[in-house]
Amino acid sequence: MTDYNSLFSEDTHSFFRSPVRDIFKRVDLNAIYSFAGGYPSAETFPLDQFKATMGEVIDKYGGKAFQYGATQGVTELREVLSARYGVPLERIQITSSSQQGIDVCTRILADPGDVVLTSNPSYLGALQSFRSYRAEVAGVPYHPDADGFKAAYEAVIESLFAAGRKIKFLYVIPDFQNPSGETLSLKERKILVELARRYGFLIVEDAPYRELRYSGEPVPTIYSLAPDIVLHLGSFSKIFAPGFRLGWIFGHPDVLDKIYVCKQSLDLCPPVFDQYVAAEFMGSGRLDRNLRNSIDLYRGKRDLMLSLLERNMPAGVKWTRPEGGLFLFLTMPERFDSVAFYDTALDAGVAYVAGSFFHTDGTGRNTIRLNFSFMTPERIEKGIVLLAGLLRKSL
Amino acid sequence: MTDYNSLFSEDTHSFFRSPVRDIFKRVDLNAIYSFAGGYPSAETFPLDQFKATMGEVIDKYGGKAFQYGATQGVTELREVLSARYGVPLERIQITSSSQQGIDVCTRILADPGDVVLTSNPSYLGALQSFRSYRAEVAGVPYHPDADGFKAAYEAVIESLFAAGRKIKFLYVIPDFQNPSGETLSLKERKILVELARRYGFLIVEDAPYRELRYSGEPVPTIYSLAPDIVLHLGSFSKIFAPGFRLGWIFGHPDVLDKIYVCKQSLDLCPPVFDQYVAAEFMGSGRLDRNLRNSIDLYRGKRDLMLSLLERNMPAGVKWTRPEGGLFLFLTMPERFDSVAFYDTALDAGVAYVAGSFFHTDGTGRNTIRLNFSFMTPERIEKGIVLLAGLLRKSL
Numbered sequence: 001m002t003d004y005n006s007l008f009s010e011d012t013h014s015f016f017r018s019p020v021r022d023i024f025k026r027v028d029l030n031a032i033y034s035f036a037g038g039y040p041s042a043e044t045f046p047l048d049q050f051k052a053t054m055g056e057v058i059d060k061y062g063g064k065a066f067q068y069g070a071t072q073g074v075t076e077l078r079e080v081l082s083a084r085y086g087v088p089l090e091r092i093q094i095t096s097s098s099q100q101g102i103d104v105c106t107r108i109l110a111d112p113g114d115v116v117l118t119s120n121p122s123y124l125g126a127l128q129s130f131r132s133y134r135a136e137v138a139g140v141p142y143h144p145d146a147d148g149f150k151a152a153y154e155a156v157i158e159s160l161f162a163a164g165r166k167i168k169f170l171y172v173i174p175d176f177q178n179p180s181g182e183t184l185s186l187k188e189r190k191i192l193v194e195l196a197r198r199y200g201f202l203i204v205e206d207a208p209y210r211e212l213r214y215s216g217e218p219v220p221t222i223y224s225l226a227p228d229i230v231l232h233l234g235s236f237s238k239i240f241a242p243g244f245r246l247g248w249i250f251g252h253p254d255v256l257d258k259i260y261v262c263k264q265s266l267d268l269c270p271p272v273f274d275q276y277v278a279a280e281f282m283g284s285g286r287l288d289r290n291l292r293n294s295i296d297l298y299r300g301k302r303d304l305m306l307s308l309l310e311r312n313m314p315a316g317v318k319w320t321r322p323e324g325g326l327f328l329f330l331t332m333p334e335r336f337d338s339v340a341f342y343d344t345a346l347d348a349g350v351a352y353v354a355g356s357f358f359h360t361d362g363t364g365r366n367t368i369r370l371n372f373s374f375m376t377p378e379r380i381e382k383g384i385v386l387l388a389g390l391l392r393k394s395l
Numbered sequence: 396m397t398d399y400n401s402l403f404s405e406d407t408h409s410f411f412r413s414p415v416r417d418i419f420k421r422v423d424l425n426a427i428y429s430f431a432g433g434y435p436s437a438e439t440f441p442l443d444q445f446k447a448t449m450g451e452v453i454d455k456y457g458g459k460a461f462q463y464g465a466t467q468g469v470t471e472l473r474e475v476l477s478a479r480y481g482v483p484l485e486r487i488q489i490t491s492s493s494q495q496g497i498d499v500c501t502r503i504l505a506d507p508g509d510v511v512l513t514s515n516p517s518y519l520g521a522l523q524s525f526r527s528y529r530a531e532v533a534g535v536p537y538h539p540d541a542d543g544f545k546a547a548y549e550a551v552i553e554s555l556f557a558a559g560r561k562i563k564f565l566y567v568i569p570d571f572q573n574p575s576g577e578t579l580s581l582k583e584r585k586i587l588v589e590l591a592r593r594y595g596f597l598i599v600e601d602a603p604y605r606e607l608r609y610s611g612e613p614v615p616t617i618y619s620l621a622p623d624i625v626l627h628l629g630s631f632s633k634i635f636a637p638g639f640r641l642g643w644i645f646g647h648p649d650v651l652d653k654i655y656v657c658k659q660s661l662d663l664c665p666p667v668f669d670q671y672v673a674a675e676f677m678g679s680g681r682l683d684r685n686l687r688n689s690i691d692l693y694r695g696k697r698d699l700m701l702s703l704l705e706r707n708m709p710a711g712v713k714w715t716r717p718e719g720g721l722f723l724f725l726t727m728p729e730r731f732d733s734v735a736f737y738d739t740a741l742d743a744g745v746a747y748v749a750g751s752f753f754h755t756d757g758t759g760r761n762t763i764r765l766n767f768s769f770m771t772p773e774r775i776e777k778g779i780v781l782l783a784g785l786l787r788k789s790l
Contacts, residue, residue: 002595002597002623002624002647003595004647004649004650006595007504007563007564007595007596007597008503008504008653009502009503009504009505009506009509009528009563010506011502011503011506012503012653012657015653015656015657015660016656017655017656017659018659021466021659021663025465037463039462039463040462042457042458042459042461042462043458045458045461045462047453047457047458050453050461051449051450051453054446054449055446058442058445058446062437062442063437063438063440063442064437065638066437066440066445066636066637066638066639067434067435067437067440067636067637067638068432068434068632068637068638069638071416096491096640096662096666097662097663099660099661099662099663100661100662102660103660103661103662107404107406108403108404108406108407109402109403109404110404111404111405111406114404125659125660125663128659128660129660132657132660133404168402168404169402200397200398200401200402201402202397202402228397229397237463241461241462241668242461242462242463242667243460243461243462243463243464243666243667243668244461244666244667244668245491245662245663245664245665245666245667252397252399254399255399258403258407258410260412261410261411261412262407262410262527264412264413264416264520264523265410265494265497265498265520265523265524265527266494266495266498266661267491267492267494267495267498267640268416268492268494268520268640269640270640271491271638271639271640271666271669272637272638272639272640273636273638273639273669274666274668274669
């Protein structure tokens, strides 16, 4: 019997598995009312257009679309992104998913014991990455008013400095945050830049939901405020399709060069055919037309969710009212335990993600994250009525 | 001016860039005679069949093919691999390229200072991965006779043990090795297993070229000899198309579980649509029919290369005669420097990879690797005549 444990690296002892992904192993998402994943609706995948675009790519590029590609990504896709977002080519690296963007930024920046600063709660997949490199995650309470916001960050940073800790970067999802759904104001974004400059750390701005805005006005990206110290992560998963596993990083060429060399040994290059399909879909205007439809669809679902919560949830339950993205975040009375309640909900056929999984410090057990993009309106309604009924019995 | 260097992780100081990939940044592969890359011939990509298969996948799976997928890979692809190679499902993890397979095995096994044992020379992309995690690479002279083979490994292992070093795994490409083109005999494979058991390390068997055999008889995989201590890496790049970035790992479930959790934070899941296309292409028998054509094509190119070398190379140049794969390996007289000669060759319009880049210790400056799969027979002939002429002048 081989003792594998004696061979595993130190990092493996800090790996932790995603409870979200483990839910998907346990249950068939289509057989239950699932508010759990961050899945786009399959309705937003225009299958005929995908098929046509693929044919066009094969006719236009031939074998080149199936060959090895450049490590920084295929030029055609980088050009389309450059034109769309006004970022120069040498500041664009394509990634094999924006999750890879988070992971590779952590890899090139964080040593064991270094600190990654993030809001509390924050994206679970990012917490997995940070901890897998044995970085310490320091959470800052998420979203008080703007004055409290600055003070909360300063308090955490100062105490870390006093303890001699090295903060390498701040990880933030400024638009329709995962899990809270909330958006940072311009003032708050400027505060983060000011703090990063004052204390000498970088900002990793994760913006997968940015273009899914259903109401209100867009706020400038943090990257646009400070392109020398911000790594901006974008994703095709929510505006195109997650099955292609494509994202991008905008950043300073000196930092991107480290990511480029790292990516050579990670996987050589992003999926090549998928990149050409994304370039063609985006460059031809199809992506924007399709995105407008997705936004209309998701706006309707968000509004439906909000009105269903209003009508069905028992007293004492509060929730966020996001201007975009995929999630609503619910806060129950203090005594409620969303982890313990989870099996009750799943047995009844409804899934969510317990909010404590997004918290950096094990708090938030009275919170839950609900996705509103994945299911049909009919199923959203049945699911919320069911969940509210269960909650009413338990609260 | 931000001091990025003070923020980069320790690992980044051990990153080194691939000279092969940097060649591709400098020159247009189609404008020169390129023996440099490990590229399949674009002739082996049946574009019409790819297009048809993609249409079938979209019709059959619909939106599911564009949604997030399971971290271990889509079941349909794992089932096809299971049937083809006789490996149980729970021992199969799909990777986003076999380069990722190498990288993730290193990640879960090697701490800084741990030793990875490999042949000398060995695959450059693997050396990049090992060093990027600050593992020490210990090279063993590649391919003496079988008796010398065992003694060479034992000598390196014993000296490492005497120095108190921890060997985590042996990395080996047993079939048509990159760069040498040579294949380990069954006896040699058994020796490696015996050594791994005796000294308590794992074996990472990298087999991207295994199915590209043009003559001789297949030798059992090392994995088949010791499935409890071998991680077997497979690749779709050479038998299907590299642009899909798909590979697989066969291994013990306890080890695969670490890889599974690691992959959650690396990139969540492999490219989903590409996996369905691979499953459909392989499962329908198209892959095997196409592979037979590729093998015939490459056998002809190998034989052409060998006869061209015979007719054109100056005295004192030796080369390997591989039974498969994509590469021939040339050894020049001791005084020859293939790194210094490289610019002369490139100026004249011919590219190769200097053999020293594959060596773990900077030796092998009198060797070069030549690929025979990428170019047409006509271009192979012109390229070899050109290269031989340059060598004749310089030797």
